[in-house]
Amino acid sequence: MDSISESKPVCYDIFNGDADGICALHQLRMAFPQEAIEVTGVKRDIALLEKIQVRAGDHLTVLDISLDTNVDALRRHLDAGAFVTYFDHHEAKSAFQHPRLEMHWSAARDVCTSILVSRFLEDRYVMWAIVAAFGDNLIHTANGMCMQQGLTWVDRGQLQELGKLLNYNAYGEQLSDLHVHPAELYREVHRFANPFDFIRSSPHFLALQFAYAEELTYLNDLHPVEVRKQSIIYILPDASWSRRISGLLANKLHEEQREFSFAVLTPKTTGGYVVSVRSAHPEAKPASEFCSSFPQGGGRQLAAGINHLEVAEVEQFFRRFFEYFEDI
Template identity: 45%
Template structure:
């Protein structure tokens, strides 16, 4: 039987899959992934017949039609995710573990299924998804030292950094390649200490963040801050990590980072206030190509002529939550 592993190319997707494959090795499985915003991944394989498909960290709602085709074609599907799903199809060939709780990510869901078998990777995945509170809680339960916890934090952040870009050419590593580079490491602390790939990402992230954090807000009010970045690869790469860093700087505020796409539209990353992790998804779904989860969401291509509409909606959404 053909096996396919379909996963978001960010830290959460990679760490979730790595946990599963440490517990249930499938070295022959074909890897289907892409940049973080490439979430309709099941379209690439919807004509598969009778395959075994694992799907991690992409919205079921965004992949519904393709999922239904796979099930109709006799595929068995294991699906774990924390994004908005809508109605989950009922099928004897579908096993779904979906929980949109804003304090969960797919790595943490998989860790629960595996009973902490490879929990250090779940800590890294949660840090990469900016779920510091949940990551720290698990790290304390595992009796990790402060130094070990900080190494896992950096590992998650850097894996996540590699996932942002308009296309794979913006990234240092194709996410499938990065997944293969992670594969030999049962312990993420060894990966942190030994991996040349992580050293490359560390240097790249520092250079990009130095540029990004020198920016001033395009808009700021009592609800949040909006930043706009240029149409350059470094800005696209750093958009997610920078949005998370800004959110951690001012946890009572919402944040949006706008990066210019090559066609003039805007790539939008939104973070709800860390003190109230809700509303990012409902805001972004008001615009074409928008989606995500309650705590963190985005818009792939916001028409520049709708920038003022977005800022008004952003301010309205999070001002209302702050009341």
């Protein structure tokens, strides 16, 4: 920061480190190239606006992180004179209007942040929005977009795998859990205008493909800790691979057994658990509504989570989870 002129406004690209955040920023920067300071982290590290200090005239591009979680920092940066462009698809109960805030938001079930960016850019780079949609487990939406683009089933399979792997890399308690730092992965993605070229040419794709295939074998020994008529809970072992695979396991379970709602609890090295929840009935029983009832919870109707659940709260979590998702 010392090398930045005191009089020159600073640009920040602040993005979720998962497939959606990376693909959203990639599209924007292909359309509007700009030097910026990148601020990102693991998928659950969403209080990213707290990590910067701004001055009047600075510009923040914010992608795929909850406004509700960042609302205090957002107001502080706007009060300091910063300009903010915000794209997101999570719940935003704290949303507000401001002359220096440009908000592109929707909590519709069939959108992710990259789709919102793609629409803003008139689908100029829609292939990357498809990758993100697959990564966010919006399979029906992504397949529909593939049909509109005339893609073959082989093409769809490749884009789905890429989205899955970009998302897989983002899961972890801390950056050291990840195979590739999200900022580095974004820069690698940004070398390729076409996702199929990334798949064919990037060593990062092969590395993530190999790592995912290896860790997927660990799931063969997993069993749920409790099963009810309409909902199931898993608790993963305390291991680095658990923290990397937890979110994709929740997506995988949802895809394979859509009639069930799922919770996946993953131990944290500092104690307690991080929780991934998937709802079988997202409109009647939104996962976001359930998770938001916990202090560090939130998300979307279909997929939500809790960033920290104390060990002493697990029994209460089980009771509330089954009360909520069994009452259909």
